[in-house]
Amino acid sequence: MLRWFGGSAPGARTALPDDARMVWNGPPLWAVGNWPAHLLRTAETDTGRIVVFGPCSASDNDVAHAARLNDPAPMLCRWAGSFTAVRTHPGAVDVFSDGAHACPLYTVTTPQGLVWGSSALALAPLADSRVDTEWLAAYLWDKRAPAPGRSPWKNIVPVRPGQRLTLTPDGAAAATPWWSLSTRTYTEAVARLRHLLTESVRARTSVPASTDLAGLDSTTLAVIAAAVSPTPVTAITAHPDGQRSGGDLTYAAQLTVPGLTRMLLPLRAGHLPFTSADVPLPATDEPAPSTTTWAMFSAQLRLATAAGATAHLTGDGGDNLALPPPTHVADLVRSGRWLRAAADIMGWARLRRIDPRPLARAALQTDARRLARTSPTRPPWLTAPPPPPPSTPNRATGDANTELIDNVRTAARAAYADAQLADSLGIELHNPYFDAAVLESVVSAPAATRFSTHRYKPLLLDAVGDLLPSPHRYRTTKGTFVSAFHYGVRANLPHLLDRADGRLAALNLIDPAPLRTALRHAALGVETPWATLLRTLAAETWLGVAEASLDCGWQTEEAL
The missing domain is CATH 3.40.50.620 (HUPs)
Incomplete structure (x- = not known):
């Protein structure tokens, strides 16, 4: 059974998933699947309640103290772990999404009101949802740049990482940042x-x-x-x-x-x-x-x-x-540290055996995003256009910290x-x-x-x-398994060739012929664009499994 958790706004009708274990009522908060004690901790005081889902370094006393605070965000920032915190106080519920996005959250709007949860797949039946092909097309191009504001499932909306989602009895939902950064030596x-x-x-x-x-x-x-x-x-x-x-x-x-x-x-x-x-x-x-x-x-x-x-x-x-690309060079150029910027560009180009001129141009334009990644080469089998550039102001010329966080x-x-x-x-x-x-x-x-x-x-x-x-x-290398992927394609080539004309092709996201050519080349040991090929094959497999698994049952009940 899929392990996940979720809830809804206080005071409204709500939909409850089958097999849910209620963590508390008013507003409903539930957990589905196996949640051992170290992954689900709660505390209740006269002023509010709090629950922490996921591994967290906080002691039980820390969790109890956070429940008493008007704003627990500064305390949450100090805890190690990958977790989501949910706090209720008179008239509202606050859901604190993980700052690193290691615990994704999603929302869906239903006739009974907004429902949120930690699984897009589990929420999808509430919206009679199917795969969002625009998200999938962007993912096939570059998994680092999926369609903003979208999830793999239509009408299932991701909550941005590091946001506080506040739900009130009038049905309002507001998201504001809570996760903050510091500057240290x-x-x-x-x-x-x-x-x-x-x-x-x-x-x-x-x-x-x-x-x-x-x-x-x-x-x-x-x-x-x-x-x-x-x-x-x-x-x-x-x-x-x-x-x-x-x-x-x-x-x-x-x-x-x-x-x-x-x-x-x-x-x-x-x-x-x-x-x-x-x-x-x-x-x-x-x-x-x-x-x-x-x-x-x-x-x-x-x-x-x-x-x-x-x-x-x-x-x-x-x-x-710990192994970032030279995005910091954009910051060096902004601050006029030209010699260090030039040295780092040349050093990176030698290390990666690439032409330093594109890096230099990006640095002169203080474009940290282009320093973080090269423009993806269009694989011949992708038929969808590349995703549009980010629309966030100044995003294209962001700094090294923004790129690392993203x-x-x-x-x-x-x-x-x-x-x-x-x-x-x-x-x-x-x-x-x-x-x-x-x-x-x-x-x-x-x-x-x-x-x-x-x-x-x-x-x-x-x-x-x-x-x-x-x-x-002093080790500077790690084991690689590239040859295993070539052997794997060779051993499974007939099956992979058949799947080239599968669900992605039916959605007009890929052209099967060039994909088959790429698979045959990989089987022969020819240099292969593994990143894009693996995304394509993973997406094809995932489509078949996920769309056959939209079986999370829901019951609509009055809020408890």
Whole structure:
């Protein structure tokens, strides 16, 4: 069963989902699915009530104190974790959306009034909704730039991250920002990042936990988890079957810390990308990043469960936070620091083996967005036009902080779909690098200090590098599985060719012929635009599963 929560405005008729467990009434607030105590905490005082959904570093006393405050937002900003807070007070209910978008929220307007929830898929039946093809077309072009103000489902509207959604008995709904940023010195930001990463992991390891053990990001979390968890932590390293050393295996073997048990996952033919898994792919709000690798991902999660874990931590988000593109150069140009700007442009171009001239032009125009990403090349199979540029004033010439926040929020929202996949197997999936407080601590440092072409992830290593053994501290690479994707296409080519003429083609979003050509090239090992190809194949699979799963039943009742 999909795990999610939601509610509606006070004093109105409301629709209640089947299988809902009421957290409180007046206004109705419910939870669906399995919500263990550490993921759902409540407190009630004479002046109001509060509930916190999701992993959070706050103590029970902290939650109770927040319920007494007229405005708990400053206190919420200090808590590590990925959570949504809901507070009622006389005449209104406030829903605080997660600042990093790791806990997406959505609203839908019904004849009985506005209903909000943490799953677009679950809300869709209230609006007799189907997939929003405009959102899907934008996603196929660039998952980092979906149609603004839209969700994958028609008439299901996303709540912007870091917003307070206030609902009143007259049916009014207002969204105002609550999540705020601070400015710190580099030293202060480093100390805060270390503290928050530690508390973020601690909040997720009060139950038996496992972690990935691969690159720097996941290794860091594994070491922290072993130090703070009250029970031993299982660290899992995936590797090609038959490989005895090299890559992640070598580094994993060198990690010996108390409280950490290493475990290997040999990847065999049945784990190849695009291969059917032993368990069906469950429905999610949007195409999950692990859709095309579900056979491997589900095997890893089941291995973690077999080892006794009920929560699994990944290093996803570490690259987004700690390995930024040179967006800070726009800020350097604005402040007249031309020599540093030129040096960083040339250093990045050498590192990435790209032409520095487009970067220089973007820098002269102080266009951080173009520095953050190159214009997507049109894949020959996409028939929909590219999404329009953002209409937000000054968005095209934003600063480094804006680009970092947008990048993390997009990745965190997509990662929530992976958490929904894990829920179907009975294990919690956690991504501490997507915590809003962790993001805020990184953004608080001067942008130029977060970037380096000479040091790998300097901010992260300065914060927690001393916790790692020397080989891991100076590692600048990570294991890659590109060859597995080529093998996966080759092994599943007939099936993939058939799916090229599927639902996306029926919606006139793709042309099957060039997609088949790209698949044949990938099977031969030709250099492949994997990012776009994987999005296309994931979307095709997701469409078939999600539209067949709009079975969340709803009952309309008088407000309790």
